[in-house]
Every structure is written in structure tokens, then in C-alpha cells.
Amino acid sequence: MDVFTKKRLQVASITYWLLLAYIVVALVWWFIALQRQNHQMANYKISELKMDDPAFQSKYMEIVDEKRRHDFRNIGEGSIFLVVILIASIFVYQAVRRQIRLQHQQENFMMAITHELKTPIAIAKLNLETLLKYSLSEEKKQKMLQATLQETNRLNTLASNILVSSQLEGGRYRTAKEELDLSDLIKTAINDFKNRFPERLWQCDIEPEIDINGDPLLLQILVNNLIENAIKYSPKESLITCKLFQKNKTVQFQVIDEGPGIPEDEKKRIFEKFYRIGNETTRTAKGTGLGLYLCKKIVEDHNGHIRVADNLNRGSNFMVSFTVKHTHEQ
Incomplete structure (x- = not known):
């Protein structure tokens, strides 16, 4: 996040919390004023009672009970108002921060797409x-x-x-799911990348004849984006590993690189739309921030799961899991 965006967030945060503090102080002042008024009214009513009145004790207890009821009412209403204000303020605060971050990411996306x-x-x-x-x-x-x-x-x-x-x-894509050979699809994609990048080192362990039900175009985009991501962020002399295997009813596809890796606090955010690690003005790697977002969207549309972990030596290991209805015969 650049300095300008950080300053905008700081100004918005400070202004927001000052306004919230003013509202809470006003609520507390309202509560104190009501309590004071309630006590004054009770004291006034008690002072109007006559000691020689036979009903003095019952009237006194009635005034005390009324005062207690008003105290509980004020405390209840004040507590509800305070909780509602705090919940709403947190919700609005998070929404505003998300909007500012999204606007910043969209600006970065426009810069990146122009360059791309x-x-x-x-x-x-x-x-x-x-x-x-x-x-x-x-x-x-x-x-x-x-x-x-x-x-x-x-x-x-x-x-x-x-x-x-x-x-x-936008929900406008018509998914055409069909039974397809995922092994063959991945092997074709890897061979295409080998032809495009003959200098790269590859290690491929693709279990044959693994069939899943899915959209061929979307799965092709998923595989291409993960492999291209590994190529983009790892040194030319490093190894790229692709694995596909099935265990029971779970099919897992892995793309492992030996790049710089991904910081722990960034691992969840990399799947957000437009999000890219680092500063757009100083970043050297090409990209738009759509690739991994699209991967996550495609995997979820196929009832799967995608996550990233650290490679054992260095780099990242992107793991995609699909659940199939039938098991693969060994």
C-alpha cells in the first residue's frame, strides 16, 4: 500500500473514531442526565409526602419502585443503544476500509493492465x-x-x-461441466509451457487417467494460471514441480516453485481480486492481480478447495483439491 493510500486511511480512521467517541460521550451524557432527572423526581415526590399520612409507607415504596424501574429502563435502553452503535460503527469502519483498499487495488489494476x-x-x-x-x-x-x-x-x-x-x-458464465481426463489436460498444458519456456527445469508426476466432472475451459485456465504464476515468480534456473494424484475420493493437483515464497500474513489475501504483493510502482513481476482470484473462483465453482503452503526448501506450493464421486482404480 502506498504512502498516499495509508494517509487517506489514517485520516479516515482518525475522523471516524473521533465522531464515534463524540457519539458515545453524548450517549453517556444522555444517560447521566436521565438518571439525575429520575433521582430528582423521586426525591421531589418523597419530599411531598406527609409523615402522618397512614399510607406513607406504601406511597414511599411505590416511588422507590418507580425510580428503580426507570433506572433499569435507562440502563437497558442505554446499553442497547451503545451495543447497536458499536456494532454498526465496526461494520461501517470495516466497509469503508475495504472500499478504500478496493479502490487502491483497482487503481493498481489499471496501472498493471495498461503495462500488460x-x-x-x-x-x-x-x-x-x-x-x-x-x-x-x-x-x-x-x-x-x-x-x-x-x-x-x-x-x-x-x-x-x-x-x-x-x-x-456477474453470473453470466454458463458452466459446461462434463467428464474429462484431468491428467491429459494437465499434461497438454505442461507440454505447451515446456515449448514456450525450453530453458526451465521441470519435474512432473502426473498420475494417468484421473477423470473429474468439470468445465474444460475453466480448468484449463486454472492449470495455466498456476503454472504461469510459478514461472513468473521463480528464478529461471529453479525447478518447477507439478503433481497430480488421487487418494480415495480426493483428487489433488500441486504446482510447486522455488521462488521467494509468500509471507504468512499474505497467504489468504493473494486470492482477493486485484490483490498483489508489494507496491505497484516498484514491483517487477508482471501481472494484474486476477490470476489467483480467478483460480479460487474456478475451484469453488467445482466444489473444490485451493490453498498455498511453503515449499519444503523455499518457494510456494499451491494445492488444489477436488472431491470425485468415484474412486480411481489403481
Whole structure:
């Protein structure tokens, strides 16, 4: 969170708590005033009684009981008002902070999406202009075409993430669930990444013929986002591990990297929409903050669960679990 946003949150928080303190003080003052008035009225009524009145004792007790009832009423009403004010204030405070954070994340998203769109377009344009203007060797042509294809794939992934995220959130995406071979889907995705990033080291342990019921496009986006996330945040010479296995009625897919890892207090927040670790102006890794949010949304739509843990050595281990109706025959 940048300095400007922190200052806005501080100003909003200070103003809010000052107003809340004023309201609580006013409530306490109202309670004291009512209690004082109640006691004064009781004392006045008692002073009006005549000692020689045969009904003095009963009238006195009646005044005392009335005073006690008013005390209980004032305490009850004051307590209810105080509890309602405190609950409402906490709710409003959290809502305002969430709104400010969301606005900040949306601003970061616009910065990131602008960069994410301009960079691949500029690279692809430069490569194509170079191919048109100069006569290059076949090897250089292939490298430039491969680089252009990679940037085009980035644009395609970005567009798919934005479109599918919007459709899922708005309830406009029609999920087409069918029985599919998850093993084959993941192997195809890994082979595609191996072709795109031949310099990367891979370790794949994909159990064959694991079938689940799901949407092929959404599951493809899920797998691609997790693997691309591992590539993005880990050193080029490090190992990326992909595992798929089934135990009883649970299918688990893991993508393990050897990057810097994720701080403990950030592990839950990384699945929030637009949320990215670090400062948008100084961050070097590419991204929009939609990938992991979309992963969580897809997994939940398939009645699954996603979480992240630390890798044993260093890095992160993203684990996706699905429950299937039938067990895999070994």
C-alpha cells in the first residue's frame, strides 16, 4: 500500500473514531442526565409526602419502585443503544476500509493492465517490423516469431482472465461441466509451457487417467494460471514441480516453485481480486492481480478447495483439491 493510500486511511480512521467517541460521550451524557432527572423526581415526590399520612409507607415504596424501574429502563435502553452503535460503527469502519483498499487495488489494476497490454503489443510490433525491414537468417526469424507468439499468448491469457472473471462474478458464465481426463489436460498444458519456456527445469508426476466432472475451459485456465504464476515468480534456473494424484475420493493437483515464497500474513489475501504483493510502482513481476482470484473462483465453482503452503526448501506450493464421486482404480 502506498504512502498516499495509508494517509487517506489514517485520516479516515482518525475522523471516524473521533465522531464515534463524540457519539458515545453524548450517549453517556444522555444517560447521566436521565438518571439525575429520575433521582430528582423521586426525591421531589418523597419530599411531598406527609409523615402522618397512614399510607406513607406504601406511597414511599411505590416511588422507590418507580425510580428503580426507570433506572433499569435507562440502563437497558442505554446499553442497547451503545451495543447497536458499536456494532454498526465496526461494520461501517470495516466497509469503508475495504472500499478504500478496493479502490487502491483497482487503481493498481489499471496501472498493471495498461503495462500488460502495451508491453506485448510493442514487442510483437517491433518483431514484425524487423522481419519486414531486414533479411534475417532462418534461426533469427524463428526466434523472433517464437517471441511474438509468446507475447500473443500472454495477450490471449490476459483477455481470457478478464473476460471469464467478469462473467463468473456477474453470473453470466454458463458452466459446461462434463467428464474429462484431468491428467491429459494437465499434461497438454505442461507440454505447451515446456515449448514456450525450453530453458526451465521441470519435474512432473502426473498420475494417468484421473477423470473429474468439470468445465474444460475453466480448468484449463486454472492449470495455466498456476503454472504461469510459478514461472513468473521463480528464478529461471529453479525447478518447477507439478503433481497430480488421487487418494480415495480426493483428487489433488500441486504446482510447486522455488521462488521467494509468500509471507504468512499474505497467504489468504493473494486470492482477493486485484490483490498483489508489494507496491505497484516498484514491483517487477508482471501481472494484474486476477490470476489467483480467478483460480479460487474456478475451484469453488467445482466444489473444490485451493490453498498455498511453503515449499519444503523455499518457494510456494499451491494445492488444489477436488472431491470425485468415484474412486480411481489403481
